[in-house]
Amino acid sequence: MNKTRIRVLVGKPGLDGHDRGAKVIARMLRDAGMEVIYSGLHQTPEQIVEAAIQEDVDLIGVSVLSGAHMTIFPRIKELLKEQNAEDILLMGGGTIPEEDIVSLIEAGHAEALFTPGATSTEIVSWIKSKLESSKEDVV
Amino acid sequence: MSKEVLDQWIARSFEQDRRATAKLISWVEDDIERAHIMRSVLKKTGQKMVVGITGPPGAGKSSLVEALTKLYRARDERVGIVAVDPSSPYTGGAILGDRIRMQAHGTDRDVFIRSMGTRGHLGGVTRSTSDVLRILEGGGYGRLLLETVGVGQSELEIMQMADTVVVVLNPGTGDGIQAIKAGIMEVADVFVVNKADLPGADRMKNDIEMMLNLNGDTRPWRPPVVLTSVITETGVESLYEKIEAHQCYMLESGQRDERRKERLRQEVWRHWEDKMRALYEIVWEEAREERVILHQDDPYQLAQMLWEERFKGG
Structure with missing residues (x-):
């Protein structure tokens, strides 16, 4: 009877108010059978990390369209580390230039970054490949 | 996860470690060591x-x-x-x-x-x-x-x-x-x-x-x-x-204790229901594999038959 559900926090950090993308992602993950905690707009990295810990999510997904990605991703990772919660994965989406994606991923500031045009299959299968093996280990 | 490790998480939760509290909740929700965790917590x-x-x-x-x-x-x-x-x-x-x-x-x-x-x-x-x-x-x-x-x-x-x-x-x-x-x-x-x-x-x-x-x-x-x-x-x-x-x-008024007595009864019943449901999922699967249900379209009779098989030794 024990069925471990993937739990994801979808948040929207910073001041831009365009949350259509975040809502589409939330809905997509819901339809893939995940529990999605939607935290709403204008979140600080501190709020996102605190929510991720309380909700015990496996993954944080943030949408950044403001251009602040080089600040926001490293900050979230730093806070996760401070809380001994480095096992929580970080994924992002938005308008992020290719060279920034490379440098964020290489520096370990995010596990995956998706840009406009990414398909739901792509995103969902990335999450499942990352998480389903580790979830089974727990049980 | 060993019982020792689990008990450490439980102790950390009691010391107000938020991460530990969050983990215990997930395990109980996912039915992982639920009874063990809850016995410590309820005490x-x-x-x-x-x-x-x-x-x-x-x-x-x-x-x-x-x-x-x-x-x-x-x-x-x-x-x-x-x-x-x-x-x-x-x-x-x-x-x-x-x-x-x-x-x-x-x-x-x-x-x-x-x-x-x-x-x-x-x-x-x-x-x-x-x-x-x-x-x-x-x-x-x-x-x-x-x-x-x-x-x-x-x-x-x-x-x-x-x-x-x-x-x-x-x-x-x-x-x-x-x-x-x-x-x-x-x-x-x-x-x-x-x-x-x-x-x-x-x-x-x-x-x-x-x-x-x-x-x-x-x-x-x-x-x-x-x-x-x-x-x-x-x-x-x-x-x-x-x-x-x-x-x-x-x-x-003592109403709190009254309500809690009722809650205890309900919870015990819930646990029984969970156990019975798990048991009957197996019974149902077996009946399906043996194709028993193919020849039946009367739910009353089918339920009675499977029930009797289980409890009266068939």
Whole structure:
């Protein structure tokens, strides 16, 4: 009877108010059978990390369209580390230039970054490949 | 995970480590070592009262939870919140959005908010809700708030989990007949007419009061009807006082213990139901494999036959 559900926090950090993308992602993950905690707009990295810990999510997904990605991703990772919660994965989406994606991923500031045009299959299968093996280990 | 490691997590939760508390909740929800965890937790908890907030979708439950939390925090009390939203019957997925209305406490470490999906459980809560509330109590949160899914007229399981049931309604959502119907209107210890800045709030209050008048004077607790508006920030202080008054009443009258006895019975039954369900899933699969069910289209006869096979040795 024990069925471990993937739990994801979808948040929207910073001041831009365009949350259509975040809502589409939330809905997509819901339809893939995940529990999605939607935290709403204008979140600080501190709020996102605190929510991720309380909700015990496996993954944080943030949408950044403001251009602040080089600040926001490293900050979230730093806070996760401070809380001994480095096992929580970080994924992002938005308008992020290719060279920034490379440098964020290489520096370990995010596990995956998706840009406009990414398909739901792509995103969902990335999450499942990352998480389903580790979830089974727990049980 | 070994029992030693698990016991360390439990000890950390009792020392108010938020990460440990969050992990225990996940394991109990996922049925991993649930009985072991809960035996430790229940030994240490059960003193604190649970306030349950229920009502239809969009009535303002989350906003009221946040407003109450602000009052508790002003009195320096630590608050544990469980907020339930529905899971999809098709995929099991869920969007849990109650945190959106609780932003004010987003970085306050003395407020622990946990969102839960119903995972197929009907009744407005989940099958592990009462356990999760006790884990929060063990983690040092003395004020416990439970917000149900948006309910219709008959999701009443909250009455088994909360010491005080607050039913939240809005103006303009029904006439006097709605107020005298059975179900959700009967389980309230406190009524709230929220969004009282909208027209029709007094009318709604009158309808509820009239319904309560029909109860006569025989009941020792008459549920108060509180008008609130989160937008104009009115009435929440009064709601807080009514909840306090009800909790005093529950303690002094012995009603709290009565309700808890009933809750114990219900929980034991729930565990039995889970066990029976698991057992019968096997029976059903076996019957399917042996193609027994192919030759049957009478559900009464099929149920009786499989039952007898199991309990009378066939």
